[in-house]
Amino acid sequence: MSLIPRQIETFWTLFTAPVVWAVHFLVCYVGAAIYCAKQHELGFGFGVVRIGIGAATFAALAIILLAAWLSWRQWGFGAYAPPHDEPTRLDRNLLQGFSTLLLSGLSFVAVIYVAMPALFVTECLR
Amino acid sequence: MPILRARARPTGAAEKGGALTLASRRARNNGSQSGRRLCVAFLTVTSVPALGQASALDPAGAEASSIATLFWAMVVGGALLWLFVVSLMLYGIRRRRRVHDEWTAGRLIFWAGAVFPVVTLFLLLGYALWLMPQLRPWAPAQAAATLRIEVEGRQFWWRAVYHRPGDQPVVTANEIRLPVGERVEFTLTSSDVIHSFWIPPLGGKMDMIPGRTNRLSILATKPGTFRGPCAEFCGASHALMAFSAISMEPEAFRSWLAAEAGPARPQPSDGARLFVENGCGACHTIRGTAASGEVGPDLTHVGSRLMIGAGTLPNTEEAIARFIAEPDVVKPGSTMPPFRMLPETEIRAMAAYLKALQ
Structure with a gap:
């Protein structure tokens, strides 16, 4: 029994990384906005929010890395060269794996950019 | 209107505002001529520096200088990127070109098309975000x-x-x-x-x-x-x-x-009396007098300001008289009603009174 999921053939795995990016974005921005609107009712400082954003970022990056590894496997670990445009089951699978890998790269960078303000902003500014 | 005719010949300290007045008058007299309109626009712009310098690239404050530095960093960075892209383009369209193999082309796309923008944006974003708390620093x-x-x-x-x-x-x-x-x-x-x-x-x-x-x-x-x-x-x-x-x-x-x-220290004068009698105090405050309106700008020390009408006219008796007579012309859409029905002597007396509020 392996911890790594078995390879499955579905269109939906393509969206894993962008969905993680979207959720991470909402968690960071909505979370910070709610904290700053209600900071007097909450018993903790902005440092906790920054740590929370850091934790959400590491979790998001880890999930994206896992999705990237799975798509890399689906792509055959780079054994086949693009463009994968033959009307065969193999090429369809490879194309999806390669696309998912590229989307994972984009999402990885985007998640880092989303989290960057938390490195510099140390309090609620209005 | 005599006040306006007097203003049409710009002299001495009123010169800059005089040009503006002249231009506005021309605009009203020859409203259909677009050349005149251009002249108005030009003169209005040239009269602006009386208020002081207005360039963000000549900073005199801590925040403005970090913004100016950010601007120059962006300009230099943008220029370098432009040169890089243009030289790539020149390389691509050169006369004796040979075709690169797919592996080399792929590497170019990966390094120049993905890694380079990611790193550049990371640095620029980091720089701008690092400036943010400095631009709004207070506890x-x-x-x-x-x-x-x-x-x-x-x-x-x-x-x-x-x-x-x-x-x-x-x-x-x-x-x-x-x-x-x-x-x-x-x-x-x-x-x-x-x-x-x-x-x-x-x-x-x-x-x-x-x-x-x-x-x-x-x-x-x-x-x-x-x-x-x-x-x-x-x-x-x-x-x-x-x-x-x-x-x-x-x-x-x-x-x-x-x-x-401190309150205004006006000399008892016709102007002071007329200011109250004509109802100016319903909108304007002059502390130390009966005028205590909150609708318009406070005029307690109006005589000492650089400009009147929120940066519209120079602070001279002439210009104040003109503003009292026709604020609807000087500042279209402003809430102050025109007082051109008052006798010119009254307007001049009030202008002299306001100018003396130092």
Whole structure:
């Protein structure tokens, strides 16, 4: 029994990384906005929010890395060269794996950019 | 109208405003001629520097210089990128070109098309984000101990209230003075539409939004006179809504503020009587007199300001008389009604009275 999921053939795995990016974005921005609107009712400082954003970022990056590894496997670990445009089951699978890998790269960078303000902003500014 | 005819020949100190007046008159007399309109626009623009310099690239404040540095970093970075892209293009269209293999092309796309932009954007974003807390640096505890200037945008002027720590607030209008080397906190509001507060050589731009209080922190580093325009279109006279910002040495600033806090010391005159009789006090306040209106700008020390009409005309008796007679022409859309039905002698007496309110 392996911890790594078995390879499955579905269109939906393509969206894993962008969905993680979207959720991470909402968690960071909505979370910070709610904290700053209600900071007097909450018993903790902005440092906790920054740590929370850091934790959400590491979790998001880890999930994206896992999705990237799975798509890399689906792509055959780079054994086949693009463009994968033959009307065969193999090429369809490879194309999806390669696309998912590229989307994972984009999402990885985007998640880092989303989290960057938390490195510099140390309090609620209005 | 005799007042206007007198103004049509610009002389002496009134020269800049004179040009403006002349141009506006021409505009009314020959409204259909587009050449005249151009002339009006040109003269209006050339009359602006009387308010002070207005370039964000010649900073006199801590925030403005970090913004100027950011601007130059972006310009240089953008120029380098442009050169890089153009040279790639020249390489691509050169006369004796050979085809690269797919592996090399793929590597070029990976490094130049993915890695390079990611790193560049990371650096630029990091730089801009690193500036952000510096542009708005204050803590609530520290704010209580410093000077706070509340500025309220109104169509088409600025109400300014100086809140000194542990002292009475000082109300004035259309001119902001601040001490060099001391951080000043601005609280910005609006009572009608969205305006935007901006002193380009001193700091960043901040909107004034009805129902909301925005804050801005400014540290002036050099003494000088600067022009602050309204930076958000707010109506017919938006372009005529400006103020002069004057950064002064701290001692000079404190003595100015102390003088500004005091009531007006008008000489008993016809002008003083007429100002009240004609109902001006219903809208304007002159502290120390019966005039206590809140609708229009405070005029307690109006004679000492650089400009009148929120940066529209130079502060001369001539210009004040003109503003009283025809604010609807000087500032279209302003709430002040014209008083051109008053006898010219009365208007002149009131103008002399207001100019003497130093």
